[in-house]
Amino acid sequence: MRPAFAAAAAASVLVLSAAACAPQDDTSTSSASGSASGSASASCSTSSLATKTSGKLTIGTDNPAYDPWFSDDNPSNGKGFESAVAYAVAKQLGFDKSEVVWQKVAFNNAFAAGSKSFDFDINQVSINADRKKAVDFSSGYYDVRQAVIALKGSKAAKAASIADLKKVKLGAQVGTTSLDYINDVIKPTQDVAVYQKNDLATAALKNGQVDAIVYDLPTAFYITSAELTDAKIVGQFENTGDGQEQFGLVLDKGSKLTSCVSKAVDALRADGTLASIEKTWLSDAVDAPVLK
Incomplete structure (x- = not known):
């Protein structure tokens, strides 16, 4: 573990x-x-x-x-x-x-x-x-809840609301609810970067190709504690729609x-x-x- x-x-x-x-x-x-x-x-x-x-x-x-x-x-x-x-x-x-x-x-x-x-x-x-x-x-x-990860000290890391995330470059894995939350909840003004695998999205954040990425919360905890320790969890989303x-x-x-x-x-x-x-x-x- x-x-x-x-x-x-x-x-x-x-x-x-x-x-x-x-x-x-x-x-x-x-x-x-x-x-x-x-x-x-x-x-x-x-x-x-x-x-x-x-x-x-x-x-x-x-x-x-x-x-x-x-x-x-x-x-x-x-x-x-x-x-x-x-x-x-x-x-x-x-x-x-x-x-x-x-x-x-x-x-x-x-x-x-x-x-x-x-x-x-x-x-x-x-x-x-x-x-x-x-x-x-x-x-x-x-x-499930979804969460946003950004590098510590970045503009995205200081976001305190969904509105604060609208102008940052966001990324997520293709075919995931994380990507749905970006498109349907955050509704960013920039095109979303879409990746085939989670590790590619993580690498993009590390390399500065995106400002923040969206994962499910447990994965976000793991990535920020073990894979990308200079990143932080900006926050999590409430579940939306008709049910959990x-x-x-x-x-x-x-x-x-x-x-x-x-x-x-x-x-x-x-x-x-x-x-x-x-x-x-x-x-x-x-x-x-x-x-x-």
Whole structure:
């Protein structure tokens, strides 16, 4: 675990001890799925689950797999918020760690139209109406806020409101809610710099190509504490719209697993497991002021 999360990592009681399969390459195609939405399995017993491989649960995520969501770029080690969540869901469904298979799936491919080679994907994918047209989502497993990062001492670092950010050069990863917040909430006067990967956006900030970048809050805490220590979190945004932005597990459109996976997530939220995992692996957000 990286420095910002080392103390929390030591306290984790959710990491399973058995070895798991290493991530495999995603060999699925992106052809359109034409199937209608299917009904959920009548039973959520492990033996009745229609997984891609009998007796196995195949989970997709991006490569590289970033902290604090994963640790050491190794989803199968059970460390990091999303790795711990994935194994908690697997356990709830009746799979032990040795029965989990990880597969490499690029972020945008996870929610593109077409059949999937995974049972579910976990990769900080926000649930929204457009994505629901192509894939199913589980219940939300993490309530998200977005945050702004800028180099210390810069004009952008002194921003105290959304209005203060309108004239600065902003950047974010393509296809993310971070980019949506720039366009829909900040509405900057300059063109937004869009990057394929988070690390490219971070490099652009470091090199002075942008004045500030927008990430989800846990990633912002990690970057400012471990990767770009001369940067600071300017602030975070209140969630907007009709509901709380949430990350959800991604499944095939019409997957027979969707109902059972959602029930597993709901059970983990109800019994406090999700809150415990979040406390263990993600830094508290109280030090980031809300930008209005």
